[in-house]
Amino acid sequence: NAGVTQTPKFQVLKTGQSMTLQCAQDMNHEYMSWYRQDPGMGLRLIHYSVGAGITDQGEVPNGYNVSRSTTEDFPLRLLSAAPSQTSVYFCASSYSGRLGDTQYFGPGTRLTVL
Amino acid sequence: DAKTTQPNSMESNEEEPVHLPCNHSTISGTDYIHWYRQLPSQGPEYVIHGLTSNVNNRMASLAIAEDRKSSTLILHRATLRDAAVYYCILRDPVGSNYKLTFGKGTLLTVNP
Numbered sequence: 001n002a003g004v005t006q007t008p009k010f011q012v013l014k015t016g017q018s019m020t021l022q023c024a025q026d027m028n029h030e031y032m033s034w035y036r037q038d039p040g041m042g043l044r045l046i047h048y049s050v051g052a053g054i055t056d057q058g059e060v061p062n063g064y065n066v067s068r069s070t071t072e073d074f075p076l077r078l079l080s081a082a083p084s085q086t087s088v089y090f091c092a093s094s095y096s097g098r099l100g101d102t103q104y105f106g107p108g109t110r111l112t113v114l
Numbered sequence: 115d116a117k118t119t120q121p122n123s124m125e126s127n128e129e130e131p132v133h134l135p136c137n138h139s140t141i142s143g144t145d146y147i148h149w150y151r152q153l154p155s156q157g158p159e160y161v162i163h164g165l166t167s168n169v170n171n172r173m174a175s176l177a178i179a180e181d182r183k184s185s186t187l188i189l190h191r192a193t194l195r196d197a198a199v200y201y202c203i204l205r206d207p208v209g210s211n212y213k214l215t216f217g218k219g220t221l222l223t224v225n226p
Contacts, residue, residue, distance in 0.1 A: 004157075033213075035216075040218070041218065042201065042215075042216030042217050042218055042219060043158065043214070043216040044216075045213050045214075048213070058213065059213075090157045090158070092157070092158075092214075102160040103150075103158075103160065103214060104159075104160075105157030105158050105159065106157050107156060107157055108155075108156070108157050
């Protein structure tokens with residue numbers, strides 16, 4: 001298994017540009033989520049999904065869209081990039097998202113918005 | 115979400131045991147205690163979790179105080195690869211149990 005994969009690893013955008021961060025998992029996990037991590041801080045939840053066709057907002061959803069058309073993929077879209085969105089983005093998945101499930105994280109995408 | 119308090123940083127020597135403390139004085143009776151760690155330039159990885167009893171796995175041990183207001187992650191023999199930020203997280207099975215609420219964690223430095 002490849003586990004959780006994310007592309008690209010690095011990205012530089014200009015203010016106002018849009019882009020999609022890709023996340024895929026091959027473990028047949030129902031639950032997937034996106035976090036951002038700013039320097040010196042813990043991770044904050046952006047959006048999550050409990051299955052194909054179902055998504056919900058986390059604590060910092062503004063400026064981001066998600067969709068879940070398949071079990072494997074959970075892309076994160078930045079609609080109009082802003083410097084405040086400069087961060088490291090992590091995708092995670094688990095079997096169900098329930099309490100005892102281990103969450104598996106991808107290697108991250110480092111995004112810089114100029 | 116109940117809050118956790120961890121030291122900002124700790125240091126250890128290679129092949130010595132490490133005890134990473136976590137205070138959670140407002141923990142509720144149904145909160146599970148989870149530990150994740152984040153190696154440099156990587157995503158977090160699961161370490162261990164427990165409710166009331168001490169827990170052991172191949173990576174670490176978790177010692178939970180009798181009143182559950184604190185816990186300690188124990189690495190029995192630290193290696194250089196254990197240098198990471200360690201996060202102590204409470205998860206409530208009654209509330210929103212999808213989210214992992216990360217604090218700033220403890221930065222563990224392991225000296226050779």
